[in-house]
Amino acid sequence: MPSNDGLLAVARSFRVLVIGGSYGGLSAALNLWDLSRGRLPRFNYAYDGPAPAHRIPIQTTIVDERDGYYHLIGTPKSLACEKLAAESWTRFQDIPALKSPDFKIIQGSVSSVDCATKVAHILDTATNSTITESYDYLIVASGLRRGYPTVPRSLRRDDYLEEARKHTENVRNARGVVVIGGGAVGVEMAAELKMLEPQQKVTLIHSRDRLLSSEPLPDDFAERAYSILQQGGVAVILGQRVMDTTAVDVEGDQRMWRLTLGDGRQITTGHVLSAISRCIPTSTYLPPQTLNEDGYVKVQPSRLQFSADIPNAEHHYAVGDLAAWPGIKRCGGAMHMGHYAAMNIHQQMMAECSGGKPTLKTLNPFPAVIGLALGTKAVSYTPDEGTKHGEELLASLFGEDMGNSNSPVML
Structure with a gap:
């Protein structure tokens, strides 16, 4: 029977549990919400049909x-810019779509999941108690645990703003800053610090002979990033590992550090930031048989459903960094995976209601794609366009707020 909005009602309702409220989790939740309300998904470039004709009640x-929601893309800049910091963290209660009664937010962590009974056990931070949550579909999107300053330590927005303020103050008042690690985070961090604090001496140290050495990217991309850093005034030291970091006594209250490099050189600086962060999957709450040897969730090669031999595997999805999926782990890729999971779950729900067979989308492996904000310029790489760089590229990729306002999870 048609509802007041002209959509056909289905015979049952569904409960969806999403573990992780970042790019992948919010993309899956909000795209599925769009589809359940008879709308095109906000990532509609991969949706090749008309808007759904049925309204599906989903909690x-x-x-x-x-x-x-924390805009991780902006971390290298927002931790040193109080204005951007304030824009980078949006409480779930302030995200327009999540104000719907169709959503419930729990601040806490999942301790275990029973795939057979479809029940999750959650430590609720607000009440400091363990609660159980039943679900029909589970979307795992809790990502990887990364160290500071790759991500902030804080779990509440107010605490984060104070953390960012102290970080900015420490960088501004230091007698020199050294960033250790020339991966994507370290390269962006060094460039942004130098742009925001041009009077500050910023040095980037990387143990390999080229920047971004762990990513499957061409040499000309790494060379362009190196060139932009140097043009921006960042001192870059390649091929040297920091062997020791020792506090140095100086007059006054300001602390200094002496770094000893592999070739015996010593560098004295006022502030040290490590951009070397071992990423640890947050998957300990899942059954061991669902994980590979590194702790990533094993998924079907194309559909993102759990691939392990467990009960109800077809009702369990993993998206974002936690999924065992090839390619560079990117926020855009996580949102893309969340979109595909939403479309497939919607198809399964419709099939459950109609007795038909779902038409599931298949996700292809991601090509090597990356974009970095390096001060006043950006550098990007795609297989089709190769390496690009420039100020206009920075504006088109990141806008005025490191791309936060353009994120579909914020609409």
Whole structure:
């Protein structure tokens, strides 16, 4: 029977549990919400049909350790810019779509998941108690655990703003800053610090002979990033590992550090930032048989459903960094995976209601794609366009707020 909005009603409702309220989790939750309300998904470039004709009642629960969505892309800049910091953390209660009664937010962490009974056990931070949450579909999107300053330590927005303020103050008042690690985070961090604090001496140290050495990217991309850093005034030291970091006594209250490099050189600086962060999957709450040897969730090669031989595997999805999926782990890729999971779950729900067979989307492996914000310029690589760089590229990729306002999860 048609509802007041002209959509056909289905015979049952569904409960969806999303573990992780970042790019992948919110993309899955909000795209699925769009589809359930008879709308085109906000990532509609991969949706090749008309808007759904049925309204499906869905109650979605999102569990996250933080009290809001944190724009991880902006970290290298937002931790040193109080204005951007304030824009980079949005409490879940302030995201327009999540104000719907169709969503419930739990700040906390999941301790275990029973795939057979479809029940998750959650430590609720607000009440400091363990609660159980039943679901029909589970979307695992809790990502990887990364160290500071790759991500902030704080779990609440107010604490984060104070953390960013102290970080900015420490960088501004230091007698020199050294960033250790020339991966994507370290390269962006060094460039942004030098742009925001041009009077500050910023040095980037990387143990390999080229920047971005762990990513499957061409040499000309790494060379362009190196060139932009140097043009921006960042001193770059390649091929040297920091062997020792020792506090140095100086007059006054300001602390200094002496870094000893592999070739015996010593560098004295006022502030040290490590951009070497071992990423640890947050998958300990899942059954061991669902994980590979590194702790990533094994998924079907194309559909993102759990591939392990467990009960109800077809009702369990993994998206984003936690999924065992090839390619560079990117926020855009996580949102893309969340979109595909939403479309497939919607198809399964419709099939359950109609007795038909779902038409599931298949996700192809991601090509090597990356974009970096390096001060006043950006550098990007795609297989089709190769390496590009420039100020106009920075504006088109990141806008005024490191791309936060253009993120579909914020609409």
